[in-house]
Amino acid sequence: SQTIHQWPATLVQPVGSPLSLECTVEGTSNPNLYWYRQAAGRGLQLLFYSVGIGQISSEVPQNLSASRPQDRQFILSSKKLLLSDSGFYLCAWSVQRVEKLFFGSGTQLSVL
Amino acid sequence: GENVEQHPSTLSVQEGDSAVIKCTYSDSASNYFPWYKQELGKRPQLIIDIRSNVGEKKDQRIAVTLNKTAKHFSLHITETQPEDSAVYFCAASSGDYKLSFGAGTTVTVRA
Numbered sequence: 375s376q377t378i379h380q381w382p383a384t385l386v387q388p389v390g391s392p393l394s395l396e397c398t399v400e401g402t403s404n405p406n407l408y409w410y411r412q413a414a415g416r417g418l419q420l421l422f423y424s425v426g427i428g429q430i431s432s433e434v435p436q437n438l439s440a441s442r443p444q445d446r447q448f449i450l451s452s453k454k455l456l457l458s459d460s461g462f463y464l465c466a467w468s469v470q471r472v473e474k475l476f477f478g479s480g481t482q483l484s485v486l
Numbered sequence: 487g488e489n490v491e492q493h494p495s496t497l498s499v500q501e502g503d504s505a506v507i508k509c510t511y512s513d514s515a516s517n518y519f520p521w522y523k524q525e526l527g528k529r530p531q532l533i534i535d536i537r538s539n540v541g542e543k544k545d546q547r548i549a550v551t552l553n554k555t556a557k558h559f560s561l562h563i564t565e566t567q568p569e570d571s572a573v574y575f576c577a578a579s580s581g582d583y584k585l586s587f588g589a590g591t592t593v594t595v596r597a
Contacts, residue, residue: 406583417492417575417587418530425583433584464529472585473518477529 376401380465380478387485393438393452395481397465400446405467407448408475409440412462424448460485488513490578492588500596505563507591509576512557516578519552519559520585524573533574534561566595 380397387393399405409421420433422440430440437456441449448465465478489512499505511519520535536543536550536559543550547566552559563570576588 408583415589417490417589418577419587420584423583431583471581471583472579473520473535474532475520475522475530475585477531479529 376467376476378465378467378476378478380481382481383479384482385484387455387483389457389485390454393450393455393459393483395450395463395465395483397448397450397478398446399448399467402446402467402469404445405469406471407442408466408468409448409450410464410466410477412464412480414461418464422450455485457485459483488516488578488580488584488586490576490586490588492576492591494591495589496592496594498594498596499566501566501568503566505561505566505570505593505595507561507574507576507593508558509560509578509588510556510558511578511586513578513580514557515580516557517581518579519550520577520579521550521561522575522577522587524575524590526572530575563593566593568595568597571595 377400408423410418412418423431424442439451463481466475468475492509517538522530523533524530534548547564549562573590573592575590577585579585
């Protein structure tokens, strides 16, 4: 069966520090991969999605970036974190476009 | 882009009663409408979805209705139980890779 791993679960970082969140999927090939951010009391905001290795689409212009170095690996990065980057970050995968998204367990990021 | 509005933001119901959550969308090209449930401290999980060529879909105590003309869709939960307490998100997509979510509804089922 398919599983998705996301780490770390929680992260506290100072403003201006770098960020790297990693997500891996097991049990499927060529998944569509997504990064979402969930601010407190708000819905899920799509940040990036990828339909293949090296293919990244950005939905929100900001100081975050994403990379897909391997088929089942998706990385969210930042060179310098801002206070506004705080939130709950969720990785997700799907087989058929956005149908039936499967989410990872999320990373609670606090930028102080 | 697509804009999805969800109401109410909080909903408290007595156990056994029904709960209804409503969403509106802006893009008439949207054709896929899923609902996700997120229990406290857990990941969102798909509970039901509907396509634009269907007006209603049911799965046990959960049903979703879609009105394409009015561009709104609703989630109905009947005979609510304590385990139905969670945050529910509606979403809409025009069939590409972008899924636009509503802000969520926190449902509390009172025993």
